[in-house]
Amino acid sequence: MSDGRWSLQKIAGDIPDQNMPLVQVSGLRKLYPLTTGLFQTSRSYIHAVDDINFTIPHGESLGLVGESGSGKTTTGKLLVRLIDPTEGQIHIYTSGGDTEIAHLRGRELKRFRRHVQMIFQDPYESLNPRRTIFDTVAEPLVVQGIGDLAERERRVAELLVWVGLIPPETFMFRYPHELSGGQRQRVAIARALVVNPTFVVADEPTSMLDVSIRTGIMHLMQELAERLGVTYLYITHDLAVARYMSDRLAVMYLGKIVEMGDTEDVLAKPLHPYTRALLSAVPIPDPAYKRGVPDIKGSIAQPINPLPRCRFYDRCPIAAKICADNDHPPLLDKGGGHQAACYLV
Amino acid sequence: MDDYVLRVDDLTMHYTTRAGDVWAVDNVSFALKKGQAMGLVGESGCGKTSIATSLLRLLPDNAEIKGGHIYLNSTDLVALEEEEMRKIRWRRISMVFQAAMNALNPVYKVGDQIIEAMENHGLVTTNETARNDVADLFRLVGLDPKLMEQYPHEYSGGMRQRAVIAMALSCNPDLIIADEPTTALDVIVQDNLLREMMELQHKLHMSMIYISHDIAVIAEVSDRIGVMYAGRLVELASAVEVFHHPLHPYTAGLMSAFPSIIGPKRALKTLPGEPPDLLHPPRGCRFHPRCPYATDICKQEVPVLKDLGRDHYVACYHPMEAN
Numbered sequence: 001m002s003d004g005r006w007s008l009q010k011i012a013g014d015i016p017d018q019n020m021p022l023v024q025v026s027g028l029r030k031l032y033p034l035t036t037g038l039f040q041t042s043r044s045y046i047h048a049v050d051d052i053n054f055t056i057p058h059g060e061s062l063g064l065v066g067e068s069g070s071g072k073t074t075t076g077k078l079l080v081r082l083i084d085p086t087e088g089q090i091h092i093y094t095s096g097g098d099t100e101i102a103h104l105r106g107r108e109l110k111r112f113r114r115h116v117q118m119i120f121q122d123p124y125e126s127l128n129p130r131r132t133i134f135d136t137v138a139e140p141l142v143v144q145g146i147g148d149l150a151e152r153e154r155r156v157a158e159l160l161v162w163v164g165l166i167p168p169e170t171f172m173f174r175y176p177h178e179l180s181g182g183q184r185q186r187v188a189i190a191r192a193l194v195v196n197p198t199f200v201v202a203d204e205p206t207s208m209l210d211v212s213i214r215t216g217i218m219h220l221m222q223e224l225a226e227r228l229g230v231t232y233l234y235i236t237h238d239l240a241v242a243r244y245m246s247d248r249l250a251v252m253y254l255g256k257i258v259e260m261g262d263t264e265d266v267l268a269k270p271l272h273p274y275t276r277a278l279l280s281a282v283p284i285p286d287p288a289y290k291r292g293v294p295d296i297k298g299s300i301a302q303p304i305n306p307l308p309r310c311r312f313y314d315r316c317p318i319a320a321k322i323c324a325d326n327d328h329p330p331l332l333d334k335g336g337g338h339q340a341a342c343y344l345v
Numbered sequence: 346m347d348d349y350v351l352r353v354d355d356l357t358m359h360y361t362t363r364a365g366d367v368w369a370v371d372n373v374s375f376a377l378k379k380g381q382a383m384g385l386v387g388e389s390g391c392g393k394t395s396i397a398t399s400l401l402r403l404l405p406d407n408a409e410i411k412g413g414h415i416y417l418n419s420t421d422l423v424a425l426e427e428e429e430m431r432k433i434r435w436r437r438i439s440m441v442f443q444a445a446m447n448a449l450n451p452v453y454k455v456g457d458q459i460i461e462a463m464e465n466h467g468l469v470t471t472n473e474t475a476r477n478d479v480a481d482l483f484r485l486v487g488l489d490p491k492l493m494e495q496y497p498h499e500y501s502g503g504m505r506q507r508a509v510i511a512m513a514l515s516c517n518p519d520l521i522i523a524d525e526p527t528t529a530l531d532v533i534v535q536d537n538l539l540r541e542m543m544e545l546q547h548k549l550h551m552s553m554i555y556i557s558h559d560i561a562v563i564a565e566v567s568d569r570i571g572v573m574y575a576g577r578l579v580e581l582a583s584a585v586e587v588f589h590h591p592l593h594p595y596t597a598g599l600m601s602a603f604p605s606i607i608g609p610k611r612a613l614k615t616l617p618g619e620p621p622d623l624l625h626p627p628r629g630c631r632f633h634p635r636c637p638y639a640t641d642i643c644k645q646e647v648p649v650l651k652d653l654g655r656d657h658y659v660a661c662y663h664p665m666e667a668n
Contacts, residue, residue, distance in 0.1 A: 067531035180619055210388035210558065212616040215602040219615055237531065240561075240604035244613060267606050281536035283561035285603050287584035291565075293540070294533055299501060 020093040022199055022231050023056040023079065028088035028102075030074050034304065047303040048074040050255035050311075051088070053331065056199075056248075061225065061232040063246025063263060065239055067278075067300060070252040072235045076201040078102075079233060080118045081109060092116060094198045114144050117192040121204035123184030127176040133160070133187055134172040140195045159190040162227075163220060182213035186220070193224060202245075203235045218244055239282050243267060251275045254303040254311040257331055261338035271340040274312050310343070318344055349416075350519050350552040351377040351400075356413035356423075358392075358399050367623045369395040371576040372413070374650065377520070377569075380550040382543075384567030384584070386560050386599075388620060391573040393556045397522045400554075401440055402430045417519065436466040439513040441506070443525040448509050449497040456483075456493025459512045466516050482511040487541055503534040510542065514549075524556045539566055560603055564588055572596045575621050575631040578650060582657035592659040592666060595632045630661070638663040 029052075031045040049071045056062045064072045077083045079090060081101055090102045094115040101112055117140070120126040127136055137156045141147055147155060153172075160168035163186040176184055185205060192200055202221065206214040218241070225232060234245045242249060243263055250260040251272065259272040270276045277296035284291060295317040303311065310316070310323040322343045323329075331341040358370040370392045377383050385393045398404050400415055402422060415422040417438055422430065442448040450458055459482065460475045469475040480490035486507045497505060506526060513521050523542070527535040543566055546553050555566050563570060563584075570587040572580040572595065580593040591597040601614040618635040621627055630648050633639040642662050650660040 067533065182619060210620075211560070211599055211602050212388060213619060215613045215615045218613065239532075240606050243606055243610065244604050264610070277533060279606060281532040282606050283532075283536075283539075283559070283565050284607055285561040285564050285588065285600070285605050287564045287567070287588050289607070294536055296533060299503065299534070300531070 020058075020098070021055045022058045022093055023054075023233075024089075024091040024093075025055070025079070026053050026089050026091075028052050028075070028078060028090065029086045030071075030078055030083065031086045044305050047255045047306055049078065049085075050303065050306070050328075052252075052255075052257050054250060054257060054260060056231060056233065058198075059229070059231055060247040061234055061245065063242035063249045064233060064235045064252060065237065065242050065249060065278075066252035067237065069254070069300060069302065071255040071303075072252050073203055075252070076118070076203050076233060076235050079199075080116050080201050081112070082118070092199060110143070113140075114195045115197050116199045116201070117195065117197040119185075119188050119192045119200060119202040119205045122208055123181055123188050124176075124208075126188055127184055129176050132173050132175060133165075133179075136176075136187060137190045137194055140191060144195055146195065155194060156190070159194050162193075162224060163187070163190045164216075165190070180213075181209055182217060185209065185217055189217075189221065189224070193228060193230065196228065197230065199233070200230050201233045201235070204237070205234075206241060207236065207238065214241075221245070239267070239279065251278065254301070254306065256311050256328060256341060258312065258342070259338075259340045260331065261336075265336070265338050269338070271334055271338065271345045272312075272342050273316050273318055273345075275340075277317075310341075320344060348378050349376045350379045350381075350418065351554075352414075352416040353396075353400075354414045354416070356396070356399060356415060357411040358395055358404070359409055359411050360405075361407045361409070362624070365624050368576050368626055369408070369623060370399060373573075373576075373578045374413075375571055375578060375581055377552055377554065379519075379552055380546075381568050382546055382553040382555060382566055384555045384557065384563035384570045385573060386557060386563045386570060387573030388558055390575075390620060390623065392576040393573050394524055395576075396573075397440065397524050397554070397556055400520075400522060401434055401438060402427075403434070403440075432466070435462055435518070436468075436516045437518050438520045438522070439516065439518045441509050441513050441521065441523040441526045443528055448512075449505060451497050454494055454496060455500070455508050459493075459508075459515050462512055463515050468516060479511070479515070482514055485514070485545065486511045502530055503538060506530065506538055507541070510538075510545075514545070520552045520554070522554045522556065525558070526555070527562065528557070528559070535562075542566070560599060561605070572599070575626060576623055577631060577660065579632065579661065580657075580659045581650065582655070582659075586655060586657045590657070590666065592653060592657060592664040593632075593661050594636050594638055594663070594665060597665050598635075 028049055030049040031047055034044040066072045078085050085102050089100055092099050092101055099112055104112055134156055137159055138152045141152050157168040160171055165171040165186055206217050236242050246263050249263040249266045250257050253274050259275045270279050277294040280292050281294040297315045308327045310328050313319050313323050329341045329343050331339045334340050354374050356370055356373045360367040360369055387393045399410055410423055456479050459479050463469050479493060483490045488507050527538055557563050567584045570584050571578050574595050580596045591600055598616040602616060604613055616635055621631055627634055629645050630643045633643040648660045648662050650658045652658050
């Protein structure tokens with residue numbers, strides 16, 4: 001019934017092995033050379049992502065939080081291979097088996113994209129204004145050679161219903177400018193999910209949306225994750241949003257993961273001095289609540305050729321000699337799976 | 346009445362577009378006491394920034410104040426000629442803009458720009474005293490006075506926002522409007538800057554209007570809060586009243602849709618629908634198509650802002666405590 005390489009029935013039937021982790025990242029690094037001029041070799045590098053290691057089990061969405069420049073977006077782009085890593089390995093276990101994607105090229109890379117998709121921050125920029133909603137949502141199917149036109153139409157209509165753009169036939173042939181910000185983000189979600197991926201990187205998908213619209217998108221993403229067996233890497237600067245969108249939380253600072261654990265654990269009992277400062281800076285929607293002052297020095301720097309010591313050393317309120325004399329501390333389990341990269345906790 | 350710095354009465358402002366008139370600000374009234382900080386909160390397009398630009402009379406060409414009065418102390422700003430308004434702007438009412446980079450001229454040293462603002466209002470006697478005044482302002486907002494000699498691009502985001510605050514303070518105005526002053530900043534920088542602004546406000550007994558879409562920021566900085574929806578002020582009360590006893594269903598919806606990192610993790614509620622298109626706002630209460638309590642009267646008549654006691658104003662036929 002289909003001359004495509006995979007039928008839609010096949011897509012819907014993909015159930016990966018639940019006993020394997022979904023994503024396993026080891027020693028991942030991304031360095032950007034600072035240009036020093038034509039024909040010169042660069043000696044300075046921005047260490048955007050610097051030797052990070054983590055595992056995402058199936059069905060346990062990971063929230064990735066940190067300030068601008070912490071490397072969270074770079075990490076997201078590496079995991080979908082929008083950019084190439086400098087070093088390290090990324091294993092993704094899907095229905096297609098274990099794939100090490102850090103060095104995939106060409107057709108293999110394209111095929112891998114059926115399993116891993118991305119949702120971007122700005123629904124005004126991420127949709128092509130000249131393409132209809134149908135063209136936009138169907139594009140991953142076309143690229144992957146899935147289904148014929150009739151099947152694609154059926155699949156797109158199905159997705160539009162799932163994301164709440166109902167009835168789908170009134171949306172299919174409209175253009176992005178005819179939709180509100182919330183509706184556009186629903187289109188972006190439909191596009192990401194149309195090939196039935198197992199892993200989706202969502203980079204600040206609700207930060208451009210107003211509160212009354214945002215909650216709807218958050219609920220939708222959670223509902224679809226459960227229904228379709230999708231696991232998210234949810235990137236955000238907003239810790240309150242991360243609380244609702246992730247089972248586990250990783251905190252990044254200057255290219256390093258400094259703390260990782262169950263979301264509620266990290267928020268209630270932060271271990272790393274940076275996480276503690278970050279959490280105490282978050283405004284609380286209650287005028288009667290008085291926050292403490294964040295205990296942190298100075299301001300964020302750029303990770304250009306960082307010294308071989310704790311990245312947080314200069315700003316840390318409890319820094320000691322051991323933190324300066326040794327390289328950046330490893331991320332270690334401090335009890336109950338709650339990890340921190342600090343010599344002093 | 347004398348202790349009110351600002352009184353806005355029935356302010357109405359429209360934008361004229363090719364598609365028709367946009368009712369951006371519709372019959373908005375509120376007052377602000379000296380030394381008070383008021384927060385205006387609402388979503389994109391609710392008219393909160395339009396109120397700020399109306400107060401400063403910095404409206405684009407296609408915008409027009411259609412009615413109402415803006416009394417700054419006892420002067421009605423709506424009635425002023427542009428020439429007179431220019432003397433008041435910055436001198437008696439100033440603004441901290443959202444995009445600090447755009448508020449500073451990239452080709453002049455930051456210190457010189459502030460001196461120029463003071464000069465325009467006849468506040469400069471000699472260059473030396475002016476430099477000393479600006480150095481004091483820099484110290485006040487937590488900037489090293491040496492930075493006066495640098496250009497805006499040499500500043501970080503947080504430093505630029507501080508420079509813009511120094512500029513807003515430079516003519517010792519009666520009222521400062523801060524429109525999303527920390528929106529583009531990271532939380533630690535935001536925290537630092539908001540603390541600084543609140544400290545200054547108390548120290549100098551300043552009157553402030555904070556404008557933000559972020560209800561957590563508004564909760565922390567405001568004594569009083571006004572909630573805007575689709576061009577209208579729907580609720581106005583003390584910060585604690587608005588957060589602990591919201592009366593308008595929209596305010597209540599906003600509160601229960603907003604996540605927090607503290608306290609028990611409660612389920613977030615979704616408000617159905619989207620804010621209306623202000624080219625064709627719904628009749629009656631503009632929130633009625635999204636309101637779970639709407640009845641026939643809400644579809645026909647515009648509810649007026651009324652005091653329901655405890656100095657708590659709400660524009661609703663079915664305020665929450667009755668529901």
